[in-house]
Amino acid sequence: VSYEVANLSKSLGQFASGKGLDDLAASVEAAKGIPELKKFIESGISEDVPKLITDLTTLAKTAASDVADTATGLATMIDGQESVIITDGTLADKED
């Protein structure tokens, strides 16, 4: 599963492979002091993007290089958004 991050209406692009997000989630669970990122990984939704970016930046400073790359890339993609969600490219409702 290639995971994408989306705002209210559209995908902003892929930020992690399936294993990439598994690795990020494992690092987040092991870390402390990054509550918005923990919430985002748990629920798939963040409505406080500035805090989320701060947490991603914090994690990137101590995480393994692959995870740090994923965190940094995600922080760049969501900059300026109000709300973001994790999605896998499957759609919520019938379109037609």
Add this chain to the structure above:
Amino acid sequence: MPQLEEIFQRYTDALSKIILHKWAEDTERDEHGHWVGGGGGKPGGSGGTGGATTGGDRAARAKATHQVCDKAKRGIASASEVEVSKALGLARTEDNKPFDAKGNGVAVELKTIVSAKNDKITMHPESRKRKLAEAKKEKLRVYTVVVDKRGSTPAYYWAKGVGSFRLGGMNQAASLAALKKVVK
């Protein structure tokens, strides 16, 4: 001349549909990556972040559009990805690599449908470009595999290429063993 008026109305309606229709990069494609069906774009559809909304509204709107991947759904998808990668003899990729699994000249985009009502998977246009660029650079044979876990037993679908697909337009494999015979 009511008949003439009716014909003119039909013509203008059809023309409007053509003009408003968007053949977007992320519309449904066949196994060759060509656009199929009526296209997926909606007039005035995607883009922007909408008007002023409260936090709860924003979350609800996002959920209405996308399948939100919480921890539980990701767990199911990860288990599915591990199972399929192993069955196909491919390694899962790390970080933000374009494909989910690779090996032996094959690259696979894996999707697991856990609870979506829709029988369609989509892909961001830039993501698709990245995948195709890597496939071209590394001369990879590219497949999309979908595991539908909404029933009592998983159903496996596959197609050549990457992009947006409807399950009805993909090939179904009876088992993981059968999938391995075609995704190679």
